[in-house]
Amino acid sequence: MKTLRxxxxxxxxxxxxxxxxxxxxxxxxxxxxxxxPTEWHVVPRDMAPSWEHLLGTNSMGQDVFWRMTxxxxxxxxxxxxxxxxxxxxxxxxxxxxxxxxxxxxRVLMLIGDTSLVIPxxxxxxxxxxxxxxxxxxxxxLLFGLIGWPWDTRLIRSQILSLRERxxxxxxxxxxxxxxxxxxxxxFPFIIPLVLATFINHMAFVVGMEITLALIGLxxxxxxxxxxxxxxxxxxxxxxxxxWWWLFAPIGVAVSLFVALYLVSVSISxxxxxxxRIQRVGAR
Amino acid sequence: MRFxxxxxxxxxxxxxxxxxxxxxxxxxxxxxxxxxxxxAQINTIQAMGTLVDPAAVEETIAILREMYGLDKGLLNQxxxxxxxxxxxxxxxxxxxxxxxxxxxxxxxLPWTIGLLLTxxxxxxxxxxxxxxxxxxxxxxxxLKIVDGIAMFVRPMPYYIxxxxxxxFFAYLLPIFPLGGxxxxxxxxxxxxxxxxxxxxxxxxxxMSLVLLSAAVNHQTMRLIVQSVKDEDYIRYxxxxxxxxxxIFSRYVMRNALLPQITGLTLTLxxxxxxxxxTEIVFAYPGIGTLLYQAILTSDYNLxxxxxxxxxxxxxxxxxxxxLLYPLFDPRIKFK
Numbered sequence: 319m320k321t322l323r324x325x326x327x328x329x330x331x332x333x334x335x336x337x338x339x340x341x342x343x344x345x346x347x348x349x350x351x352x353x354x355p356t357e358w359h360v361v362p363r364d365m366a367p368s369w370e371h372l373l374g375t376n377s378m379g380q381d382v383f384w385r386m387t388x389x390x391x392x393x394x395x396x397x398x399x400x401x402x403x404x405x406x407x408x409x410x411x412x413x414x415x416x417x418x419x420x421x422x423x424r425v426l427m428l429i430g431d432t433s434l435v436i437p438x439x440x441x442x443x444x445x446x447x448x449x450x451x452x453x454x455x456x457x458x459l460l461f462g463l464i465g466w467p468w469d470t471r472l473i474r475s476q477i478l479s480l481r482e483r484x485x486x487x488x489x490x491x492x493x494x495x496x497x498x499x500x501x502x503x504x505f506p507f508i509i510p511l512v513l514a515t516f517i518n519h520m521a522f523v524v525g526m527e528i529t530l531a532l533i534g535l536x537x538x539x540x541x542x543x544x545x546x547x548x549x550x551x552x553x554x555x556x557x558x559x560x561w562w563w564l565f566a567p568i569g570v571a572v573s574l575f576v577a578l579y580l581v582s583v584s585i586s587x588x589x590x591x592x593x594r595i596q597r598v599g600a601r
Numbered sequence: 602m603r604f605x606x607x608x609x610x611x612x613x614x615x616x617x618x619x620x621x622x623x624x625x626x627x628x629x630x631x632x633x634x635x636x637x638x639x640x641a642q643i644n645t646i647q648a649m650g651t652l653v654d655p656a657a658v659e660e661t662i663a664i665l666r667e668m669y670g671l672d673k674g675l676l677n678q679x680x681x682x683x684x685x686x687x688x689x690x691x692x693x694x695x696x697x698x699x700x701x702x703x704x705x706x707x708x709x710l711p712w713t714i715g716l717l718l719t720x721x722x723x724x725x726x727x728x729x730x731x732x733x734x735x736x737x738x739x740x741x742x743x744l745k746i747v748d749g750i751a752m753f754v755r756p757m758p759y760y761i762x763x764x765x766x767x768x769f770f771a772y773l774l775p776i777f778p779l780g781g782x783x784x785x786x787x788x789x790x791x792x793x794x795x796x797x798x799x800x801x802x803x804x805x806x807x808m809s810l811v812l813l814s815a816a817v818n819h820q821t822m823r824l825i826v827q828s829v830k831d832e833d834y835i836r837y838x839x840x841x842x843x844x845x846x847x848i849f850s851r852y853v854m855r856n857a858l859l860p861q862i863t864g865l866t867l868t869l870x871x872x873x874x875x876x877x878x879t880e881i882v883f884a885y886p887g888i889g890t891l892l893y894q895a896i897l898t899s900d901y902n903l904x905x906x907x908x909x910x911x912x913x914x915x916x917x918x919x920x921x922x923x924l925l926y927p928l929f930d931p932r933i934k935f936k
Contacts, residue, residue, distance in 0.1 A: 330752075428618065429622075431615075431619075432618065432619050432622045432623065434867060434870070435619050435623075435869075435870050435915065435916060435919060436619075436622075436623050436626065436870060436912055436915075437870040437871075437873050437874045437877075437911055437912070437915060438870065438871070438874060439873075439874030439875075439877060439878065440874065440877075440892075440907070440908045440911055440912075441626070441627075441630070441908075443892065443896065443904070444627065444630055444631070444904060444908055445630060447896055447899065447904065448630070448631055521756055524758075525758030525759075525760070525761070526758070528758060528760055528761065529758060529759070529760045529878055532760055532881075533881060533893055533896055534896065534897070535896065547764075556768060556772055557772075564768075568761065568764065568765065571761055572757070572761065572765075575756040575757055575758070575761070576752075576753060576756055578756065579752070579755060579756030580752070583752075583820075
């Protein structure tokens with residue numbers, strides 16, 4: 319609780335958190351949606367925003383606002399699950415590499431460093447093309463399997479330094495089981511590291527989903543932010559003057575990215591001990 | 602000699618390993634996935650509308666399997682894949698049928714390299730200067746505004762930023778062309794008007810890449826400079842009455858730039874991907890647009906060719922940056 323109060327002192331964090339809450343509410347109210355997002359021609363076409371249709375309707379006869387809520391829900395869900403998988407891999411590999419050391423460490427780090435260099439976008443395109451029309455589950459798995467090497471490096475170096483600390487020796491001498499040592503003693507050091515990059519990876523996943531959808535590699539019948547944009551663009555929404563159709567997904571996407579970034583920046587600033595001293599001194 | 606053993610040799614070994622691993626990944630991904638590239642190609646040909654008689658289809662399948670060497674063992678295929686790589690032969694493209702993939706790539710690669718090189722350099726310089734100033738002179742109003750803009754641009758994915766730029770500067774205010782690398786019907790020659798046209802077409806894609814890379818560099822550089830500023834040697838320099846400008850350029854910036862060079866090597870892969878995405882949005886005639894065509898027509902050969910060439914190109918680029926590193930860091934010396 320105290321941590322949260324400290325974080326909310328940072329205007330960037332408050333702004334990001336508020337936007338995230340709004341988006342979460344949007345995702346939640348899909349439960350009360352009057353329309354099925356995959357059905358066509360349920361409302362009149364091409365209507366400008368009004369009280370009845372908050373963000374207008376599109377050329378496929380769908381309500382833009384309700385479709386957007388589903389898009390936000392699906393995109394956030396994919397991002398959250400994929401980031402969770404990716405962080406689990408990162409922590410596991412980082413722990414093993416850091417704790418075991420030696421040849422295991424070298425091999426794992428070589429794999430990690432190599433995948434840092436390889437352009438992820440190309441690999442994703444290659445896989446997406448062969449899988450044919452990515453659905454949500456494949457997307458979660460695919461995005462979950464990338465993006466861990468960077469964290470692994472951080473975690474590994476953290477473990478390397480923790481391993482040499484006094485308390486590790488005390489724990490080993492007092493016959494604490496390795497499992498307990500790692501979960502009870504090391505995890506509190508690692509969790510904050512993971513938190514900030516978790517948010518970064520979420521932003522990456524949402525962005526990549528949009529990109530893959532726009533070049534036609536995902537299943538466009540599932541409403542996601544990318545699919546929504548893709549439909550609006552392929553129907554030439556802007557030439558037809560249906561600006562609300564195009565601006566709804568762009569607006570949501572932009573605010574999501576900015577919010578996620580601000581939250582992750584303020585968390586890492588909060589975790590940086592140097593900045594903490596400055597904050598205390600400034601008060 | 603010590604330099605070769607301690608620095609050059611490990612770096613070269615790493616280069617070779619990265620290329621081998623990358624190419625191996627590219628080779629194995631399609632083979633572990635359930636779909637069959639040969640079948641996909643046959644479907645593409647049939648989808649073009651012509652009715653082909655079954656015997657001819659059987660024959661084409663056999664030829665394709667032989668061409669990819671799919672009738673041999675996995676190890677055999679792997680070896681011949683490398684063989685084809687060394688001769689630069691990725692087979693014919695399906696999208697423009699008898700044209701070899703290598704020729705298509707050769708035509709597009711200069712556009713991408715030109716775009717990526719200029720925007721990376723510009724974005725890096727711009728972002729680092731602005732970020733350095735923002736980190737050092739924390740009170741300036743203008744720099745705070747720049748910081749706000751950078752904070753807004755920094756998290757944007759390439760596609761969204763490019764889309765926003767195209768909506769504003771090509772649809773709503775038609776200052777720049779919607780896409781392409783040069784006007785239709787213009788023959789590329791060495792004249793001022795052609796050059797001007799190329800620049801005009803390259804402006805928006807270049808601007809979206811420069812903006813993003815400048816914003817990324819700005820944000821990290823600001824943090825680095827803020828921490829360098831607190832170092833003891835800066836304090837001593839201040840006490841020793843060294844001019845503010847000298848402190849900033851000689852002591853703060855020069856030290857802060859070193860991690861940024863390392864950062865450049867780490868983000869090159871991401872930036873390459875970003876350039877491809879931006880090219881797709883603007884239909885810029887580089888590798889990205891070629892890749893998009895390949896995706897639209899399920900041109901398997903072309904995608905394999907592009908992926909392999911790109912990985913080798915990026916790995917080579919990284920090697921070059923790493924070899925130039927000692928020029929910037931006097932602590933590493935060629936001996």
